[in-house]
Amino acid sequence: MGAKVAVIGAGYVGLTTAACLSSLGHKVVCADVDQEKVDALRRGEATIREPGICELVVDGLASRRLEFVLGASAAAAGADIVILCVPTPMGATGAADLRALESVVTELRELLPPGCVVVNKSTVPVGTAARVAGLIDRADVAVVSNPEFLREGFAVHDFLNPDRIVVGSSDRDPAPARRVAELYGKLDTAVLVTDSASAEMIKYAxxxxxxxxxxxxxxxxxxxxxxxxxxxxxxxxxxxxxxxxxxxxxxxxxxxxxxxxxxxxxxxxxxxxxxxxxxxxxxxxxxxxxxxxxxxxxxxxxxxxxxxxxxxxxxxxxxxxxxxxxxxxxxxxxxxxxxxxxxxxxxxxxxxxxxxxxxxxxxxxxxxxxxxxxxxxxxxxxxxxxxxxxxxxxxxxxxxxxxxxxxxxxxxxxxxxxxxxxxxxxxxxxxxxxxxxxxxxxxxxxxx
Incomplete structure (x- = not known):
C-alpha cells in the first residue's frame, strides 16, 4: 500500500513530483495558492509544458490517487509525508530567498500529524533542513532533504528514470530517511542516504x-x-x-x-x-x-x-x-x-x-x-x-x-x-x- 503524500506547490517540480508519485501507487494531495491553476489541474489540464505530464495527471485523477487543493493546510491533514516544492528564487544579494518556504513551514507547524516527515525538495542552501526543523520545533516531526534532479522538458522521464535518489537526514534515527527513500521503491536506481547538509550540497554542486x-x-x-x-x-x-x-x-x-x-x-x-x-x-x-x-x-x-x-x-x-x-x-x-x-x-x-x-x-x-x-x-x-x-x-x-x-x-x-x-x-x-x-x-x- 502506498504512502499518503502531500506535495506543496504545483510548479515544475511540484506537479511532476505529485503526478509521478501517484503513478507509483501513492495517494497524493497536491496544493497550490493559485485558484485558477488548481481548477485547471482538477479538470485534468496540465499547467506546465512537459511531455507525459498531462497523461499522468489524467490517470491520477481517474484512479483517485491524485487530488488538487487550494492551500497547504488542506493538503497536509492526514499526510504521512509532506514534500515542500515551493519557489526559492534568487534574492537581491544573490542568496536564495526562503520566505515562501518559511511561510509554508510556519503555516503547517501545528497542523502536521504526529510522526509525519517533512521533505525539502526545493533547492535550498546548505543548512536549510536544520533551519526548517528549528521552525517546526516538534520532536515528533522529522525533516529530510530530498533534492530534485529534473530537467525541464524531460522532467517526467527524469523522475521515473533517475540517475540516483539522494536522501539526507540529520536525525540519529534513520527511519525517516528510509521512509522517504521507500517512496521511490519501484524505481531501479542507486539510493544515497546521507546527512541533510551533504544532500543539500550535492544539489548545488x-x-x-x-x-x-x-x-x-x-x-x-x-x-x-x-x-x-x-x-x-x-x-x-x-x-x-x-x-x-x-x-x-x-x-x-x-x-x-x-x-x-x-x-x-x-x-x-x-x-x-x-x-x-x-x-x-x-x-x-x-x-x-x-x-x-x-x-x-x-x-x-x-x-x-x-x-x-x-x-x-x-x-x-x-x-x-x-x-x-x-x-x-x-x-x-x-x-x-x-x-x-x-x-x-x-x-x-x-x-x-x-x-x-x-x-x-x-x-x-x-x-x-x-x-x-x-x-x-x-x-x-x-x-x-x-x-x-x-x-x-x-x-x-x-x-x-x-x-x-x-x-x-x-x-x-x-x-x-x-x-x-x-x-x-x-x-x-x-x-x-x-x-x-x-x-x-x-x-x-x-x-x-
Whole structure:
C-alpha cells in the first residue's frame, strides 16, 4: 500500500513530483495558492509544458490517487509525508530567498500529524533542513532533504528514470530517511542516504559543475574562432573520452533557466559566508555574462557596427527547447542587450504565443519564424527548437532586409543556409563550416 503524500506547490517540480508519485501507487494531495491553476489541474489540464505530464495527471485523477487543493493546510491533514516544492528564487544579494518556504513551514507547524516527515525538495542552501526543523520545533516531526534532479522538458522521464535518489537526514534515527527513500521503491536506481547538509550540497554542486562546464565550452568555442578550429570537432573528440563524456558540451548564447543562475549565485554567497573564495564559480558566472556580450557583438558586426534602429529577428525566446519557461532565459538576456543599443526586435518561439508583461517587453512577438524575419537586417537563432532546422531558408532570405544568420546554438546546417545566399555564423565554427562538420560526420560514421 502506498504512502499518503502531500506535495506543496504545483510548479515544475511540484506537479511532476505529485503526478509521478501517484503513478507509483501513492495517494497524493497536491496544493497550490493559485485558484485558477488548481481548477485547471482538477479538470485534468496540465499547467506546465512537459511531455507525459498531462497523461499522468489524467490517470491520477481517474484512479483517485491524485487530488488538487487550494492551500497547504488542506493538503497536509492526514499526510504521512509532506514534500515542500515551493519557489526559492534568487534574492537581491544573490542568496536564495526562503520566505515562501518559511511561510509554508510556519503555516503547517501545528497542523502536521504526529510522526509525519517533512521533505525539502526545493533547492535550498546548505543548512536549510536544520533551519526548517528549528521552525517546526516538534520532536515528533522529522525533516529530510530530498533534492530534485529534473530537467525541464524531460522532467517526467527524469523522475521515473533517475540517475540516483539522494536522501539526507540529520536525525540519529534513520527511519525517516528510509521512509522517504521507500517512496521511490519501484524505481531501479542507486539510493544515497546521507546527512541533510551533504544532500543539500550535492544539489548545488551538481548544478554549479554543469554551469562551469558550459562556461568552459563557450570559452573553448571562442578560442576556436580565433584559431580557425571547429568546436563541433573539438567537442566530438572530447566526448569520446570516458572521463569527460559529451553532455553539456554544446556552446550557446550562455546558460540560464530557473536553476543554474540562481544556484550558482546562491552557492557563491554560501561560500562567501563560510569564508571560502570560490574563484572558479565566480569565473563561470562572469564568463556567462561575457558570452551574452559576445553574441551581441556578432550581431552588431553583422549589421555594420551599429545596432541603433537595426531590425533584428529572433528565433527562440525560452531558455531551452521543449519548454515554455522564460525564466532567466539567455535568449531574453541577449534581447535586452540588443534593445539597449537601439535594435528593433521581432521574435518567434513555438511556445510563446503572446507578449508576457515585464518579460518580453523588448520583443514584438510574431506568429511564425518568417514573420520574425520580415525586413530584418539579421536573424539570430537563440533557442534550439528542432523545427528551426527545417525552415525554408530561401523563404527567410527573401524576407530578410539583410543577409546575416547568427546561429548561437549551432543548430543549423551551414551549407543549407549559405546556398540561399545568406551569410552564416555559428559559435566556435569557421564561417564556412561545411568542411569541419563533414569531417565530424565521417569520423562518427567510421567509429560507429
Amino acid at each position: 551538481s548544478n554549479c559543475y554543469l554551469a562551469t562546464r558550459l562556461s568552459f565550452v563557450n570559452t573553448v568555442a571562442e578560442l576556436c574562432e580565433y584559431l580557425d578550429a571547429s568546436i563541433d570537432d573539438v567537442t566530438a573528440g572530447m566526448g569520446y573520452d570516458g572521463r569527460i563524456g559529451d553532455a553539456f558540451l554544446r556552446p550557446g548564447p550562455g546558460w540560464g533557466g530557473s536553476c543554474l543562475p540562481k544556484d550558482t549565485f546562491a552557492l557563491l554567497r554560501t561560500a562567501e559566508s563560510a569564508g571560502s573564495d570560490f574563484a572558479l564559480l565566480r569565473a563561470a558566472i562572469e564568463t556567462n555574462v561575457k558570452q551574452q556580450e559576445l553574441v551581441v557583438g556578432k550581431v552588431r558586426k553583422a549589421v555594420g557596427g551599429d545596432l541603433a534602429g537595426a531590425r533584428i529577428g529572433l528565433l527562440g525566446l525560452t531558455f531551452k527547447a521543449g519548454t515554455d519557461d522564460l525564466r532567466d532565459s539567455p535568449a531574453l538576456a541577449v534581447a535586452r542587450r540588443l534593445a539597449a543599443e537601439g535594435a528593433e526586435l521581432s521574435g518567434y518561439d513555438p511556445s510563446v504565443h503572446a507578449p508576457v508583461a515585464g518579460v518580453t517587453d523588448d520583443v514584438r512577438i510574431t506568429g511564425t519564424a518568417y514573420h520574425a524575419a520580415n525586413g530584418a537586417a539579421a536573424i539570430v537563432l537563440l533557442t534550439e527548437w528542432p523545427e528551426f532546422r527545417d525552415l525554408d531558408w530561401a523563404r527567410i532570405a527573401d524576407r530578410l532586409g539583410g543577409s546575416s544568420v547568427i546561429d548561437t546554438r549551432n543548430l543549423l546546417d551551414p551549407p543549407t543556409v549559405t546556398r540561399t545566399g545568406l551569410a552564416y555564423q555559428g559559435i566556435g565554427r569557421p564561417d564556412s563550416a561545411g568542411t569541419p562538420l563533414s569531417r565530424t560526420a565521417d569520423m562518427v560514421g567510421q567509429v560507429g
